[in-house]
Amino acid sequence: MGKLLRAPLLAGLAVLLTGAQAPAPAQTAQDANERPATLQQSTYGWNYTRRVVDIPMRDGVKLHTVILIPKGAKDAPILLTRTPYDAESMTGEGGKTGDLATALHEYDNADDVIVEGGYIRVVQDVRGKYGSEGIYMMNPPPHDTKWNPTRTDDSTDTYDTIDWLVKNLPQSNGKVGILGISYDGFTSLMPLIDPHPALKVAVPMNPMVDGWRGDDWFHNGAFRQNGMSYIWEQIAKPDNSLPWTNNYYDEYEQYLAEGAAGEVARKHGLDQIGFWKKVIEHPAYDEFWQDVAMDRVLAKQPLKVPVMLVDSLWDQEDIYGATAVYRALEPKDTDNDKVYLTLGPWYHGQEIDDGTHLGAIQWGQDTAKWWRMHVLAPFLAHYLKGAPMDVAPVTAFRSGTNEWLRLGHWPQAPSDTKLYLKPGMKAGFDRATGGEQTADYISDPAHPVPYVPRPDRVLSYDDDHWTAWLTTDQRHAAARTDVLTFTSDVLTKPVTIAGRPVVHLNASTSGSDSDWVVKLIDVYPSMVGTEPEMGGYQFPIAMDIFRGRYRESLSDPKPITPDKPLEYSFALPQASHVFRPGHRIMVQVQSSWFPLYDRNPQKYVKNIFFARPDDFQKATQKVTVSGDNESYIDLPVVAN
Known part of the structure; x- marks a missing residue:
């Protein structure tokens, strides 16, 4: 009996001991993962709160929105930017930094003004770009035009966004301002069509306004070829990932x-892109371009929101738009308290960057910093916080003397002082004597005039090659036989201009179509003691191109x-400059500006986008320099 009892006891003890020493169950792959299933980023030490919201629009589409709220914000105004350039990267790429100024030190952010002003910063992806839902259209036309079949546009989307923000940000005072550069300048203009009551101010900087007259796609009918790469990258993929x-x-x-x-586009696959099809279908200034030009759109609307339009005098991308909108809106400002204009000595968007120089041209001050602190900051604070403001209706930089001016209106003077092109390649304020004479050259599309010294590198904001090309020394062009160069005597007194120079070119061509490029240039003395490298520098003040087929009508081209x-009359970009004593005034005339602008075949074809190789031909160009039809530029000269 004893043996029988002992065996079960030992067996139970063995089981007990075995269970105590059994290994734990094997780990799963997820158990071995050292990254937690959910993770919350530490915001220790951050001086702001970051919210990401997909805000629903009236049609149900949600737009990706990043909201940066300064720590401790209370009754803070909201500064909104709507962009196709990635709201995440413009706000510190999802929170790489806990410092608000560092997070905002990206494109389109005047970070010093925003941070010091205590504003809530909101950046939103427009429809169809980066994190936002919906279809994408380049600069969507107003939804009440035949060019937009949807019920929405950047005006309605801004309205819906502002409505959500003022209802869902308890830290705000319910006042919203909108600002932005370039495309984001366009999205800062669109809300003025039907502004939300909470929108108190708009600051469109270097806005895309009229793609045909003088902004991104054409200048007076001549197509800007470098826009093709932009169109491709902007539309091909929502995140610009296909180069x-x-x-x-x-x-x-x-x-x-x-x-x-057109052939370049085909080889690169651009003919798949909807906006490109619109460009090539509308080479003239027809109803399509007129209906979407923002100066024309806003001219039809009541003026409800104070606006400051910011123009860069050497804007290499959108030099036309800001002052065009100013001309459209300023007559509506009967109380002189809603429409403001800045003209700065900058490239496209340089007002939020370092503004000490533009290419080789030194200003002797940080013009951009000065403007942000003395104009932009008080302007925003006045309309969003009720702070006092002493900002002139027009703030204009005058190059040559390098000073800021406070003005009541722009331009300061009409264009009524004639600078004549004269025999012997002279320029002067008195007419030439004697009968009619011409200055001649051969324009050959096989050897077009480069717009910058070669090599013409791919566009980049990394150096001055693209950003400052409008200030490039023009001696590279003056050395060519297909560029006419007219030069005044050395000036004995200053000549000050403030407005748009207007070209009156009387010329003939042996072809049946032609482009005309005219440049107004300040020629430095042969020796400049304080800046020896500037000796003889040919500093462009205002330059532009005109496609001859539009001589009689911008919308109805005709062979020449x-x-x-024949007379070709067109305005050059705005100028605010002093030609100083010891300097000379120069005018250059040529018929190509390549490859920035496409080549005119100089033989009339229905659509230059599809010109064949055998359409391109040499032409003899003759510019009238004396007689009753002597060519000249009307300069907007003001008293010194």
Whole structure:
């Protein structure tokens, strides 16, 4: 009996001991993952709170919105920017930094003004870009035009966004301002069509306004070829992840080899893109371009929201738009308290960057910093916080003397002082004597005039090659035989201009179409003691191009009668400059500006985008420099 009892006892003890020493169950792959299933970023030490919201629009589409709220904010105004350039990267790429100023030190952020002003910063992706839902259209036309079949546009989306913000941000005072540069300048203009009651101020900087007259896509009918890569990258993918391919270091060589702009587009696949199809279908200033030009759109609307339009005098991308909107809105400002204008000595968007120089031209001060502190900051504080303001209706920088001016209106003077092009390649304020004479040159599309010294590198904001090309020394062009160069005597007294110079070019061509490029240039003395490298520098003040087929009508092109002198009249960009004593005034005339602008074949074809190789031909160009039809530029000269 004893043996029988002992065996079960030992067996139970063995089981007990075995269970105590059994290994734990094997870990799963998820158990071995050292990254937690959910993670919350530490915001220790941050001086702001970051919220990300997908705000619903009236049609149910949600727009990705990043909201940065300064720590401790109370009754703070909201500064909104709507962009196709990625709200996440413009706000510190999802929170890489806990410092608000560092997070905002990106494109389109005047971070010093925003941070010091204590504003709630909101940046939103427009429809169809980056984190936002919906379809994408380039600069969507107003929804009540036939060019937009949807019920929404950037005006309605801004209205719906502001409505959500003022209802869901208890830290705000319910007042909203909108600002932005370039495309974001366009999205800062669109809300003025039907503004939300909480929108108290708008600051469109270098806005895209009229893509045909003088902003991104054309200048007076001449197509800007570098826009093709932008169109591709902006539309091909929501996040701009599909690059425009380029196998050339020198874009001059590329565009010359690849042919007319339509052929370039085909080779690069651009003919798949909807907006490109609109561009090539509308080469003239027809109803399409007129209906979407923001100066024309806003001219039809009542003026409800104070606006400051910011223009860069050497804007290499959107030099036309800001002052065009100013001309449209200023007559509505009967109380002189809603429409403001800034003209700064900057490239496109330089007002939020370092403004001490533009290319080789030194200003002797940080013009951008000065403007942000003395104009932008008090302007925003006045309309969003009720602070007092002493900002002039027009703040304009005057190059030459390098000073800021406070003005009541712009331009300061009409264009009524004639600078004549004269025989012997002279320029002067008195007419030439004697009978009619011409200055002649041969324009050859096979050897077009480069717009910058070669090699023409791919566009980049990394150096002055693109940003400052409008201040490039023009001696590279003056050395060519297909560029006419007219130069005044050395000035003995200053000549000050403030407004748009207007070209009155009397010329003939042996072809049936022609482009005309006219440049107004300040020639420095041969020796400049304090800046020896500037000796003889040919500093462009205002330059532009005009496509001859639009001489009679911008919307109805016509062939040019060969060898018949005709007048071509067009305005150059705004200028605010002093030609100083010891300097000379120069005018250059040429018929190509390549590859920035597509080549005119100089033989009339229905659509230059599809010109064939055998359409391109040499032409003899003759500019009238004396007689009753002597060519001249009307300068907006003001008293010194």
